[in-house]
Amino acid sequence: MSLIVQKYGGTSVGDVARIRNVASRVAACRTAGDAVVVVVSAMAGETNRLLGLAHELSPDADEREKDVLIATGEQVTVALLAIALNVAGCPALSFLGHQVRIATDSAFGKARIKSIDASRIGAALADGKVVVVAGFQGVDVKDNITTLGRGGSDTSAVALAAVLHADRCEIYTDVEGVFTSDPRLCPNARKLARISYDEMLELASLGTKVLQIRSVEFAKRYGVPLHVRSTFTETEGTWVVEEEASMEDILVSGVTYDRDEAKITLLRVPDQPGLAARVFGPIADANVSVDMIIQNASADGTTDLTFTVPQADFRRAHALVEAHARELGAAGVRTDTDVAKVSIVGLGMRSHAGVAAKMFRTLAEVGINIEMISTSEIKTSVVIAAKYVELAVRVLHDAFLGAGESS
């Protein structure tokens, strides 16, 4: 008998018929002899509906109360799924964040899980029950309701799998797994059979929306094998697992992109120690997360400092930079919101030279100008004009992933 944690996303539980479908899947798994803990998201659209109500009252609603509000989405789903399971002859019990003490910090809207009390879930499992846990929510030390941020149910599921020492964590979603690239942009994209935690982490942070980054971090830290698969088919999905020896043979596992980028350049700033701190201090204070940063010193003792921020933060970041440009001695500020980031990710980059060079050459061959470059051990990202995104993704996918097997 295995212990399996299954997580179903919002589309998978989007209406009563789909909840019934999930109940059948869970019941089949239970009948096959496995113990099952199910984690569910809010029904598709529900979180936005609730946030819409709050927004009608104030665009700047109290964060604590917003969490009380949107935590109801998952509460509705756990109750309905438990009802559906009981109807299907599969005894089930629902639990909310506070009932299984999913303890988090107090960062409302983006709380982090600190611990989970597995005792009540363990007792229910020992009693032969399917346990249905509300994803996305927890409680802080004062018993205030917290939520984990968009995609937080993935993290709830992986964290539960970790504390329960589950054999695996299955992430059910509306796509069939993790793809080598976005199939909408890249017709040759194909599903990966296996991918390492580190590659998945890079893909998630670079714009692939299949899994929340933190869930992958948790899975990696606690060695929880993840299986990302579709709710609507029986097909095997993608396994996200510990790195395996053969994985380094693949140069590139995925090509991904992110249109949510805006670029800001401080022109010809006198290059002094502490410059970066003086530029980015106020931006960090304004809670804007900066993505790429590039600084190039020139011979005359000045430097161009370029960085990217999410589109939503662009105005605030731009205003802050303009406000400080003069005192920093900059010749001016230049911005560009028509940019996008394209990245390749692969463990093979560690051991194989020339992967980045091949990326730059491939883009040059189709006339795409590279505006910024950023690299890490297993990824290379470039910022290019937004209009070239589709072309860049396609030619990079063809160059690195061609028509061969991805793993």
Next chain:
Amino acid sequence: MSLIVQKYGGTSVGDVARIRNVASRVAACRTAGDAVVVVVSAMAGETNRLLGLAHELSPDADEREKDVLIATGEQVTVALLAIALNVAGCPALSFLGHQVRIATDSAFGKARIKSIDASRIGAALADGKVVVVAGFQGVDVKDNITTLGRGGSDTSAVALAAVLHADRCEIYTDVEGVFTSDPRLCPNARKLARISYDEMLELASLGTKVLQIRSVEFAKRYGVPLHVRSTFTETEGTWVVEEEASMEDILVSGVTYDRDEAKITLLRVPDQPGLAARVFGPIADANVSVDMIIQNASADGTTDLTFTVPQADFRRAHALVEAHARELGAAGVRTDTDVAKVSIVGLGMRSHAGVAAKMFRTLAEVGINIEMISTSEIKTSVVIAAKYVELAVRVLHDAFLGAGESS
């Protein structure tokens, strides 16, 4: 400075604009220097919407999970109202049943409050906050979510007023108070300025839907003055209070009716000791609550046994009676679902003779036949054919309450 508990029903918080209106009322009260605890229901229609989802899955959904489901209705409202109050410059904090330990028994769907931990509310009040508490919900000893049944938010409010030793509990609703009769049936009906707990209890149990019975029981037991009034006007409503000396001067405070009655008669049953127990035992076991019971012995040693049940339970009750009729030796079973109960309530009945007689005479004068009679210290109820309800209410109201002042 007074401490006031205010309860707003579903219509009062039916949409965002109305929630904003409630926030203004609360803020005004706070500005006037009072401490305020607000109890809210789910937005109008929300509980039914949620129950509809459960019903789609099963007409017989698990009771524990149904409570998890419908408790979200109040959770949404407390969050939205706390957001609206904060926006209105009135610092507020929402609490759910489990956060202020509204401890109940485990009777899902109709739980009873056993205790409330007032410490967290007290601390928030001392901190100058308005406290917004989810009505209708609690937790049992195992931290399972429970709900208190329809109208349960009234009881939440009164229980909170009791444990907090509030100066008064204001029940805000979509009517202006408690009326001498239903204004839709009886054009002369007028608002009562004051009414005793006992009269209100009788009115509530006889079909007047302004307050949940249990909330009045709580208010009476703990001496909490209730003020039932409209959310949409500034008019004084009806005070429900301890009995006052002058109240006995009024023969009748209200005329009320209940169409939710069905009548079952066991004909000519041999009259033996234990007969009632053998008839009503199985009915009680089936969780059917019997309202009026009348037994008349005749000279030949048999008796006709008549009782009424709510319309929804009629089929079940009838089937049980038919099943036992033969072994009880009854000559037959007769049923009538076209009946209604009309009642008069008033403290004056205690000390003034002839009130019931005047009721019967009034009905006889307009040709209404009385099928059953039941009396208590301060009420007289009759069962009549359903088609006469409007006429009966009107003539009784005219006879007892005429055009004079009601209190």
